[in-house]
Amino acid sequence: MSDALKGELIFHCIELSPKFEQVIIIPLSDIHFGNPMFSHHHLDNAIDLIASKPNHFTLLNGDLAECVVKGSKGDISEQTNKVQAQFEYIRDKFMPIKDRILGVDQGNHEERISEAAQIDLCDMWAKAWGCPYGREEIMIRVRFGGGNSRHPDQPYVFFIHATHGYGGARTKGAKNVKVERQSHQVHADIYLQSHDHDASVQAGVYLMPHARTYTDKSTGRTVGSMLAVDKKLVKTGAFLKRGGYSARKGYDPVSLGLTYIKLIGDHGHPRVRVEM
Numbered sequence: 001m002s003d004a005l006k007g008e009l010i011f012h013c014i015e016l017s018p019k020f021e022q023v024i025i026i027p028l029s030d031i032h033f034g035n036p037m038f039s040h041h042h043l044d045n046a047i048d049l050i051a052s053k054p055n056h057f058t059l060l061n062g063d064l065a066e067c068v069v070k071g072s073k074g075d076i077s078e079q080t081n082k083v084q085a086q087f088e089y090i091r092d093k094f095m096p097i098k099d100r101i102l103g104v105d106q107g108n109h110e111e112r113i114s115e116a117a118q119i120d121l122c123d124m125w126a127k128a129w130g131c132p133y134g135r136e137e138i139m140i141r142v143r144f145g146g147g148n149s150r151h152p153d154q155p156y157v158f159f160i161h162a163t164h165g166y167g168g169a170r171t172k173g174a175k176n177v178k179v180e181r182q183s184h185q186v187h188a189d190i191y192l193q194s195h196d197h198d199a200s201v202q203a204g205v206y207l208m209p210h211a212r213t214y215t216d217k218s219t220g221r222t223v224g225s226m227l228a229v230d231k232k233l234v235k236t237g238a239f240l241k242r243g244g245y246s247a248r249k250g251y252d253p254v255s256l257g258l259t260y261i262k263l264i265g266d267h268g269h270p271r272v273r274v275e276m
């Protein structure tokens with residue numbers, strides 16, 4: 001059993017090119033392949049976009065396949081493919097960009113297969129693609145570039161914590177508070193959460209004590225300054241068009257847009273931007 005499957009949170013180290021000045025991460029989740037409302041067109045565009053530049057990457061945050069099984073939630077007669085075919089489609093679809101996948105975790109839809117049959121599809125995908133896997137959550141450290149703190153050989157370092165998400169929510173506030181809670185639990189630069197099928201970005205800053213100290217001239221006391229550290233909270237969107245379950249249950253239609261996380265390391269200080 002790998003360390004990531006023992007349940008204790010560890011971080012996976014991803015070393016990217018020292019030549020990169022920026023790294024773009026386009027996280028994907030809630031593809032729900034096998035659902036009749038799945039949009040092939042949007043997934044094809046997302047994969048083409050990630051493949052288009054060497055500094056573009058993704059992290060796969062669960063619910064990649066629909067995974068309706070006997071006795072589970074969902075209507076098995078509406079499912080467009082058997083779970084075996086869903087597994088193979090996702091595996092093959094991402095194979096051309098397997099080296100751009102920074103990590104994988106499990107959604108509640110794949111969890112149905114784990115619970116029913118003790119088969120972890122997400123672990124099997126991660127093994128096929130050769131990328132890190134964490135079942136309930138995954139933490140990665142990304143390093144790239146040079147020039148951090150004005151040292152030419154020092155890379156920029158960013159931490160990303162991702163987990164699929166849980167429970168129900170209908171309002172933006174109820175959806176976003178879940179990623180806000182996540183951000184109180186683990187120290188990271190980026191928090192990724194999915195499941196609510198509604199992309200959003202919340203920008204935050206927190207104040208971290210700097211390791212270095214100095215003598216305050218007026219009091220003679222030893223003091224230190226506080227650094228303002230970016231803390232970005234990202235909810236990823238879905239690849240499901242309006243209809244079927246969401247219409248039946250009265251959920252709002254949601255944008256099928258992507259979120260772009262820009263890790264910037266070209267001016268001596270690490271910065272994070274998120275765009276939709």
Ligand SMILES: [Fe+2]
Pocket residue numbers: 030032063195196197238
């Ligand atoms: Fe989902």
Ligand SMILES: [Fe+2]
Pocket residue numbers: 063107108109164165194195196
């Ligand atoms: Fe989900």
